[in-house]
Amino acid sequence: MSDPLQSWNDGPVKASIVEFVARVTNRGSSDHVPPAERIAVFDNDGTLWCEQPLQVQVFFALDRMKHLARKDPSLAQRQPFKAFLEHDLKTIASLGKRGAFEFAFMTHAGISEEGFDALAHAWLEEALHPKLGRLFKRCVFQPQIELMNYLRDNGFKTFIVSGGGIDLIRAVSEEAYSIPREQVIGSSLKTRVDTQNGILTLIKLSELGTFDDREVKVENIGLHIGRRPIFAFGNSDGDLAMMRYTLAGPGSRLALLLHHDDAAREFAYDRDFKLSPLSEALDKAASYGVRVVSMKRDWGKVFI
Amino acid sequence: MSDPLQSWNDGPVKASIVEFVARVTNRGSSDHVPPAERIAVFDNDGTLWCEQPLQVQVFFALDRMKHLARKDPSLAQRQPFKAFLEHDLKTIASLGKRGAFEFAFMTHAGISEEGFDALAHAWLEEALHPKLGRLFKRCVFQPQIELMNYLRDNGFKTFIVSGGGIDLIRAVSEEAYSIPREQVIGSSLKTRVDTQNGILTLIKLSELGTFDDREVKVENIGLHIGRRPIFAFGNSDGDLAMMRYTLAGPGSRLALLLHHDDAAREFAYDRDFKLSPLSEALDKAASYGVRVVSMKRDWGKVFI
Numbered sequence: 001m002s003d004p005l006q007s008w009n010d011g012p013v014k015a016s017i018v019e020f021v022a023r024v025t026n027r028g029s030s031d032h033v034p035p036a037e038r039i040a041v042f043d044n045d046g047t048l049w050c051e052q053p054l055q056v057q058v059f060f061a062l063d064r065m066k067h068l069a070r071k072d073p074s075l076a077q078r079q080p081f082k083a084f085l086e087h088d089l090k091t092i093a094s095l096g097k098r099g100a101f102e103f104a105f106m107t108h109a110g111i112s113e114e115g116f117d118a119l120a121h122a123w124l125e126e127a128l129h130p131k132l133g134r135l136f137k138r139c140v141f142q143p144q145i146e147l148m149n150y151l152r153d154n155g156f157k158t159f160i161v162s163g164g165g166i167d168l169i170r171a172v173s174e175e176a177y178s179i180p181r182e183q184v185i186g187s188s189l190k191t192r193v194d195t196q197n198g199i200l201t202l203i204k205l206s207e208l209g210t211f212d213d214r215e216v217k218v219e220n221i222g223l224h225i226g227r228r229p230i231f232a233f234g235n236s237d238g239d240l241a242m243m244r245y246t247l248a249g250p251g252s253r254l255a256l257l258l259h260h261d262d263a264a265r266e267f268a269y270d271r272d273f274k275l276s277p278l279s280e281a282l283d284k285a286a287s288y289g290v291r292v293v294s295m296k297r298d299w300g301k302v303f304i
Numbered sequence: 305m306s307d308p309l310q311s312w313n314d315g316p317v318k319a320s321i322v323e324f325v326a327r328v329t330n331r332g333s334s335d336h337v338p339p340a341e342r343i344a345v346f347d348n349d350g351t352l353w354c355e356q357p358l359q360v361q362v363f364f365a366l367d368r369m370k371h372l373a374r375k376d377p378s379l380a381q382r383q384p385f386k387a388f389l390e391h392d393l394k395t396i397a398s399l400g401k402r403g404a405f406e407f408a409f410m411t412h413a414g415i416s417e418e419g420f421d422a423l424a425h426a427w428l429e430e431a432l433h434p435k436l437g438r439l440f441k442r443c444v445f446q447p448q449i450e451l452m453n454y455l456r457d458n459g460f461k462t463f464i465v466s467g468g469g470i471d472l473i474r475a476v477s478e479e480a481y482s483i484p485r486e487q488v489i490g491s492s493l494k495t496r497v498d499t500q501n502g503i504l505t506l507i508k509l510s511e512l513g514t515f516d517d518r519e520v521k522v523e524n525i526g527l528h529i530g531r532r533p534i535f536a537f538g539n540s541d542g543d544l545a546m547m548r549y550t551l552a553g554p555g556s557r558l559a560l561l562l563h564h565d566d567a568a569r570e571f572a573y574d575r576d577f578k579l580s581p582l583s584e585a586l587d588k589a590a591s592y593g594v595r596v597v598s599m600k601r602d603w604g605k606v607f608i
Contacts (some may be wrong), residue, residue, distance in 0.1 A: 036478065036484055039486075113526055113530075113532075157486070166527075166530065167530065170530045174340065180340055181529070181530040181531055182343075182461070182487075182528065182529045182530060182531065183486075184530065188527060190523070191523050191526050191527075192519075192523070193519045193522045193523065193545060193549065199552050199553075200548055200549050200552040201549075201552070202522060202523065202526045202549075209527070215496075215497045218497045218506060219494070219495050219496070219497065219506065222417055222495050222506045223470075223492060223495075223513070224486065224528055225485070225486045226417075226470065226471065226474045226485040226486060226488065227485055227486065228417075241497060244504055245497065245504055245505075245506075248503050248504040248505070249503075
């Protein structure tokens with residue numbers, strides 16, 4: 001039988017995944033978990049696909065801002081529009097994750113759900129990563145695809161729990177990850193039901209509904225899933241609460257933290273990445289029982 | 305082959321269901337819908353189970369209030385506690401749906417998610433409907449069980465979209481409806497991550513997160529599902545927006561409205577039920593393309 005995790009190098013991390021899945025699926029084990037409770041949550045940016053030098057979400061909004069600036073050239077002189085339009089990564093990063101993301105989301109206000117989905121699909125069809133030279137939607141990590149398939153083949157239900165915008169991820173989640181739209185949780189603007197082009201639809205408002213980061217990820221897991229996950233995978237301090245929440249339940253559980261330490265094949269970064277730092281989670285991983293995954297050491301292949 | 309909808313009487317309503325399902329599942333039809341997009345949404349109170357003389361949610365909170373009043377007898381003198389404790393249905397109904405539900409939800413503040421689930425399960429195991437003489441959790445409509453099974457057998461994914469509290473429904477949805485917890489959308493209190501009894505958990509706050517009624521049902525469908533349903537079933541004005549939203553998309557769609565007109569087998573009510581009136585939806589059903597289901601005429605059997 002071929003190895004379902006062939007892009008994972010042999011070692012303690014891969015072994016911990018295989019042992020965990022064996023324990024919770026073994027009907028004879030005291031750690032057996034019924035399929036309905038086999039909930040696995042994955043962060044998206046930096047966990048399932050590349051988030052350097054900026055999250056895909058930010059690049060998408062940046063192109064949206066160019067579109068808006070063509071209609072209203074005065075925007076180009078205003079900050080933080082100016083920083084986005086000029087690809088001034090340093091100024092964008094100085095806004096911090098929430099600041100940059102919220103500003104990005106606001107450029108979607110007034111768009112209908114169908115309109116946004118069409119925009120997102122069109123952009124994802126052709127937008128190229130500036131350094132990797134591949135489509136953003138192809139900047140997906142092969143070991144994670146194998147891991148999600150492996151979990152699903154073992155009766156797990158896989159969810160994305162991301163700080164990124166819920167609807168941008170939904171536009172790519174089925175194609176990229178085989179995760180249906182309804183299993184995506186993310187940040188979102190509030191919406192209003194209204195008629196647009198004669199059709200009753202949902203329109204995005206310019207007010208944030210939820211910024212799905214840190215403790216809010218746990219609250220949104222409660223709201224959307226209503227079960228405590230038994231498996232969590234993240235890569236930043238924003239995922240620590242979700243990992244701790246996952247590990248705090250009874251029985252066998254696994255939380256993994258991806259450390260981007262592979263400048264040769266992807267990027268090497270952690271504490272200084274202002275748009276999603278990995279610092280506290282790295283320091284406390286051992287004490288919380290979170291297992292650190294080294295991209296360099298544990299992944300035989302990085303991209304699909 | 306036995307009839308999957310055997311508790312539905314033959315007639316235009318049953319025929320419309322069978323024809324709709326045939327159209328959207330027929331690969332050769334221009335109305336074919338891929339399985340991932342076969343989203344069916346059901347209201348809960350009065351649609352899947354009985355909501356008379358009060359919603360199950362309200363009876364649950366009423367018993368919770370008795371518990372609170374034993375700890376603090378002064379509550380019994382305060383309104384609307386007094387009305388709940390004395391089963392003063394008229395005063396409770398005078399609060400309206402949102403007023404009565406919000407007050408009911410507030411009695412759950414401070415409870416952890418695991419604690420609430422345990423309370424709800426224990427209550428549902430023994431709480432009896434005051435008039436029907438059966439467990440509340442058995443006050444479920446047999447034709448709807450058949451309908452949901454029929455839809456699922458045809459590749460649909462079934463969701464509950466209820467004004468009732470999300471966690472009470474989740475405590476019964478798998479057993480009663482074969483609907484997993486993560487496919488339940490409802491009203492909810494905000495939550496906070498905190499440590500209780502040494503475990504990191506979610507605690508219910510005394511602030512409403514969402515009151516899932518009318519247009520808010522549509523907003524929450526967008527948030528939780530991220531797809532426009534092709535099938536909707538409701539029984540009150542609170543479901544009208546969700547039905548109209550369902551019908552407004554392209555292709556073949558079906559929205560059904562249950563009219564409780566069967567005093568002999570269940571209850572007969574509509575415009576005057578203050579906790580969930582059916583008035584506008586009844587008047588406008590025909591003009592919106594919503595099909596009215598008569599319990600008396602269309603259902604051969606009512607309860608499971």
